[in-house]
Amino acid sequence: MAFKIGLLGLGTVGTGTAQILLNPQGRHPLLQEIEIHRVGVRDLDKSRSVQLPDGILTTYLEEIVNDPEVDIVVEVMGGLEPARTLILKAISSGKHVVTANKAVIARYGDEIFTAANQAGVYVMLEAAVGGGIPVIQPLKQSLGVNRIHAVTGIVNGTTNYILTRMQTEKGEFADILADAQQLGYAEADPSADVDGLDAADKIAILASLAFGGRIKLSDVYCEGIRGVSATDIAYAEKLGFVIKLLAIAKQDRQATAKAPEALQVRVHPTMVPLAHPLASISGVYNAIVVEGEPIGQVMFFGPGAGMGPTASAVVSDIMNVVAVLKSGGQPAKLHPLLSCSHQHYCTIAPMQELVTRFYARFLTYDRPGVIGKLGTSFGNHHVSLESIVQTGFHGTLAEIVVVTHDVREGNFRQALDEIRSLDAIDSIPSILRVL
């Protein structure tokens, strides 16, 4: 008996998924027991690069999620609606769901997994983070034996491509973005990528799996790469760093008795030491580092997007659901590592409580004693400095670069407020956290 797939969407990922399922030779033998039963599309007459059996295309997506013959609904249409509603309807019809939709899961995960547990079905999401890289499955099924300390990733290929080119070509953000748009590496509206929103969705999902609790997306701090300049990339290099847009979820070591389980969950451009495994991840690739006790540090690296890799992740989820169904699992007893059992929301520490190192660049009037004044203001707020260097001039303005030791972000921000009010200060063009 074949397991029947209802595919919602036949765009890039849907086409890639169909291509794998229609050509099972040379792949895992289990794929031969999986059949594409129906495919939901917007336009029946569009020409397709995949040859589907006659009569399985439909524009009535609701029919697919209600079709009694469909075992697994594969949602690869993207966007929030109607994707969310169709996923919920599929679940309530007793279908298992495989989705690549990070936006829906990051926002409606609570609703969706609660419904799935009630209905006794699985909702699988390997393709939602890291494209083809198997990272969701290891987090769900292997790494949880560790006490996870941190998940740190480069999870957005577009921004990593832009930052890599800014670094190698010494170019400015706006120029490289425009070129990336021309080449198809960035969208016409690049906001989801360059403002860090896509990475925020993904780290919310990774944090939820790594730390066993739900994450409120509005609690995720999110800062994109529009403010990163060629000047800062050059300074970073001199100091032994590269600038990467990192998505970080971390046990807050400053946790108090009041909030003992607080997490940091944040996306921002970060100075990464050259010796760190993420420093050498360039171009559109993604990589995710998981740290825990007793495993230490493991990293997953690969193509974070694209038709083939993302379809590989989608089909691996389908195969895993089929494998559980075949091994006689009873619907009432969900596989505890494939289902989502946590119900509470994680407490997220406010950013001012973050303890990290900072890099900041100041433009100042060239007056005697300005370095002393900066130093004093930092000292007033218990910000201990690793280095403070006048690096050169911009016209009549002196440029001063500061790197701190670990400081509480709240204290650092207060020091900056004081510094902004100093007569000698023109502006603070950049502030970056250091990994």
Next chain:
Amino acid sequence: MAFKIGLLGLGTVGTGTAQILLNPQGRHPLLQEIEIHRVGVRDLDKSRSVQLPDGILTTYLEEIVNDPEVDIVVEVMGGLEPARTLILKAISSGKHVVTANKAVIARYGDEIFTAANQAGVYVMLEAAVGGGIPVIQPLKQSLGVNRIHAVTGIVNGTTNYILTRMQTEKGEFADILADAQQLGYAEADPSADVDGLDAADKIAILASLAFGGRIKLSDVYCEGIRGVSATDIAYAEKLGFVIKLLAIAKQDRQATAKAPEALQVRVHPTMVPLAHPLASISGVYNAIVVEGEPIGQVMFFGPGAGMGPTASAVVSDIMNVVAVLKSGGQPAKLHPLLSCSHQHYCTIAPMQELVTRFYARFLTYDRPGVIGKLGTSFGNHHVSLESIVQTGFHGTLAEIVVVTHDVREGNFRQALDEIRSLDAIDSIPSILRVL
């Protein structure tokens, strides 16, 4: 109801495993349902760094594998016997088995998995390759939707540590090995590591999972790092390579109609281009690159050995078996991705059929025309050269370094035989394959 573990061995990995299972707080909740029931050791009176419940230690290992209360036997004693016999007895008593024993699995996998399938039990081996890195599970459960082209890994930390130090310190093999032995990074008898035998066991296991067939260990070509010299490491660097001990399993693209599914499975020091993700893996770390269609290239990186990482892998296997048992899987219907269903042996292509690039270093008498003679001999055997350079002198001998284009290894070896017979040739101190 708790799931009961019978632990065979309380050395490094056994102790790490017990430490995780005895301290489940902050880890996956499923671990709270797992209980260490009995532990088999050689000496009851030895002092232990882990506090076990009273009375569970025994020296009668057979009692553990026959104990009706034990659900899962965890074999972390190492060595071929009695490990193999105990694993087989555990299976025939209907116990699931988790093992870290690459040597037993690489040699007796056929016997063990056949017995396991007959008994309807699982044999799990995440810890056998790559220490804590989840790589077995992704190969079994995710990546099989792809047509796998190659698995290429740095799977032995000791040799990677030695090669990394040879590179950074410009040292010779014998000196660095002696120092590594002093520091505990290499064994007193280093043969299993430096002669590539450990890596051969591991690539046989990875190849079997990636390509869905058993691998005869005696078919795996195995060459260690004793012949790698500081001179070659320096030349490699000049040419844009690093020398790594790679374990490679690859679809043979030269496959003929006669042997259409031949694989290459081999371990040897290899010149790795600096841009390759494996080039930057240094020290005791391991990394495994999997390539396939349509996923492209993914890499798994982390600590390849050590108590904590290996124990993480062992316990993740235990947790996965428990998860399947809890989800109501019937013993008669094994989970098709966790069990081993392939029965045939893969055909391994003989090394002379390998097509690869070569690097070779020659010491020659300084006579006119020697480069021409080398070139002629290579040409006689259809070996096309990328470069042939006289790099300097060793005493009265001239040193010539040759890099070929892709050539059939058999042809290259024939050319070398002809070259050895030339009057102008003193010796060929090194021959390396290029990735």
